[in-house]
Amino acid sequence: MTVSYRNECDSLGRIQVPDDKYWGAHTQRYLKNFEIGEKQTEKLPFVLITSFATLKKAISNVNCINKDLSPFLNSAIQQACDEIIKGTISSDNFPLGLYQSGSGTETNMNLNEVISNRSNEILGGFKGNKRPVHPIDHVNLSQSSNDTFSTAMIIATVLELVxxxxxxxxxxxxxxxxxxxxxxxxxxxxxxxLQDANLxxxxxxxxxxxxxxxxxxxxxxxxxxxxKLLPQGAATVGSGFNTRPNFANQVSSEISRITGIxxxxxxxxxxxxxxxxxxxxxxxxxxxxxxxxxxxxxxxxxxxxxxxxxxxxxxxxxxxxxxxxxxxxxxxxxxxxxxxxxxxxxxxxxxxxxxxxxxxxxxxxxxxxxxxxxxxxxxxxxxxxxxxxxxxxxxxxxxxESIDKMVNRSLFPLASMLLPKYGIAVANEVATKAYEDGISIKESALQLGVFKKETEFDELVHSQGSVGPLN
Missing domain, CATH: 1.20.200.10 (Fumarase/aspartase (Central domain))
Known part of the structure; x- marks a missing residue:
């Protein structure tokens, strides 16, 4: 099957990207530069991607509320994020492997590019031109890979736990x-x-x-x-550079609203x-x-x-x-x-x-x-x-049947049940005779005259005191 390509640009120049995919230049360069591990298994779980989309959706709403993003662009970004969350945009648009930048920059950019390209389609444009929705200026507005990846990780983790x-x-x-x-x-x-003990x-x-x-x-x-404490709003080092004063609290509240957690x-x-x-x-x-x-x-x-x-x-x-x-x-x-x-x-x-x-x-x-x-x-x-x-x-x-047989032929557990009433000397005598003669504790106790009837022994074995504190 012939694959068609489109040209996309970044700070390093032009690069060809498969035309049926929503990712852009940054993701394409990753695929070229980081061929590490099995492509199908050495990937981040898709729940992290959907949690990332949830985060991008929340941030876009907050940016719109703060009048840093127009309702027109926000509406398209919201729809694109929802399509990722619901699986309408297929998982093969997120091809990045596990081994990448330690901040998760490539995954963040992958989300930015997919959301941007899909948003532009929604608004009547086409993939690759970054207009009117730009992956950095709009989708990544008020964010750094450093705080978004770590926040998405926490959201995904909590959702999976709950x-x-x-x-x-x-x-x-x-x-x-x-x-x-x-x-x-x-x-x-x-x-x-791994030795016999009490009943x-x-x-x-x-x-x-x-x-x-x-x-x-x-x-x-x-x-x-x-x-559940989110780092979103930390920006690159924790200072909140390039964010509004209440931005972090607004994002946390919006994520809580969306997830119900x-x-x-x-x-x-x-x-x-x-x-x-x-x-x-x-x-x-x-x-x-x-x-x-x-x-x-x-x-x-x-x-x-x-x-x-x-x-x-x-x-x-x-x-x-x-x-x-x-x-x-x-x-x-x-x-x-x-x-x-x-x-x-x-x-x-x-x-x-x-x-x-x-x-x-x-x-x-x-x-x-x-x-x-x-x-x-x-x-x-x-x-x-x-x-x-x-x-x-x-x-x-x-x-x-098997459990009863083991109880009846056990020595130390049954002999220990004689202790409260008869003392250690009698219990030792009964246990020793049973061991030396190859008979059961019940038979030994009966032969030594500790019990007159078999029923006395059976009642003792099945009494509350045999499996717990004395009555």
Missing amino acids: HSLLPSLQALKESLDEKAQQFDSIVKVGRTH MTLGQEFRAFSQQIQFSMDRIRSVFPRL EFKSSPNKFEAIATRDSILELSGALNTIASSLFKIANDIRLLGSGPSCGFNELILPKNESVSSLLPGKFNPTQCEALTMVCSQVFGNQTTITMGCASGQLQLNSYGPIIAKNILNSIKLLSDGCKSFSNFCIKDIQANE
């Missing part, structure tokens, strides 16, 4: 709560150091998982007061433009969440190990036949997928830490790689929690 990760965590917690209630009456052997219920075990998820959501929300202007723009500390704080929370999920997934696949030679306390859903060699074998695929998700989040945390620590003086110049990795962590955790909840937790069943 609309994706928090709902996924909440759904997972509800699934765990449902299972905890279902398993409340199932007494099992607890384990510490507990399977419900208690799942409530611990649920509490981890609740704390995970709490951790995210605790970051919001700092994360409350954002505020950062009280110190010099800090806001020089650091990404709130993103790093969030990444630490995500790293903790990944650690929690890793443990939950590992515990569940350990409890579901077997079916003949493992713990075999849980029956995991059989979603697919996964063994290519062993007939009838089903693997804990959802647990494995989630632990791999968590491993990637651990790696992202390292990259984000390096990026946030490596800013110099008045600008953090690692914006694109920080944005890519924080959004990737949120996306992976959101999808991972959703998949784990829907295809693992919701259909998990307890193998009560």
Whole structure:
């Protein structure tokens, strides 16, 4: 297929741009100069592009309110931004890779060019002539790449947390709560150091998982007061050069109106433009969440190990036949997928830490790689929690027969239940005899005359005191 081109100009001269694309000279030069990585995978997430368009839309409105931009031009810019947000302007108009200027200048210019060219089409003009809407003089009015990219990153991050990760965590917690209630009456052997410990219920075990998820959501929300502070209005170094006195607050209010989420202007723009500390704080929370999920997934696949030679306390859903060699074998695929998700989040945390620590003086110049990795962590955790909840937790069943067998043949957990009433000497004698004779604690206690009837022992095992504080 023959591709037609148009000529566009910038400070370096003329360059040919594909005529079916909305980007301009600056973007085209990037494509020539930065051929780094796989074009399809080493890109910024599209949610960052739509958040950038949301920001450009808000700023254009504020500039119009302040009479720095005519309603005529603002109307076209608004429509162009809406088309990006809704996907009417396709994502292939934003071809830039991850590796570019650390301030995200190329991405900012890509947005400016696309919005300008589309706005001019809307107003009856054509791509490439920069009239009447100019990419810098109008679309980028009152802005710098330094404050726009960092602001777009924050908007995208908050939107993904609110609309994706928090709902996924909440759904997972509800699934765990449902299972905890279902398993409340199932007494099992607890384990510490991977050795037998006191009795507990399977419900208690799942409530611990649920509490981890609740704390995970709490951790995210605790970051919001700092994360939602926007650097827009900082300009290049934080001074607000070339902006109106109340511009920053106006933009934050407009973004809040558009998104339905409350954002505020950062009280110190010099800090806001020089650091990404709130993103790093969030990444630490995500790293903790990944650690929690890793443990939950590992515990569940350990409890579901077997079916003949493992713990075999849980029956995991059989979603697919996964063994290519062993007939009838089903693997804990959802647990494995989630632990791999968590491993990637651990790696992202390292990259984000390096990026946030490596800013110099008045600008953090690692914006694109920080944005890519924080959004990737949120996306992976959101999808991972959703998949784990829907295809693992919701259909998990307890193998009560196997659990009862382990309770009945356990030594230390059952022997410890004799302590409150009979003391350490009797408990040791019962445990020692059971171990040496190869019999159960129940049989040993009956033979030693500690209990007269089997029912006395059974009542003790299933009493409230066996899985919690004494009555």
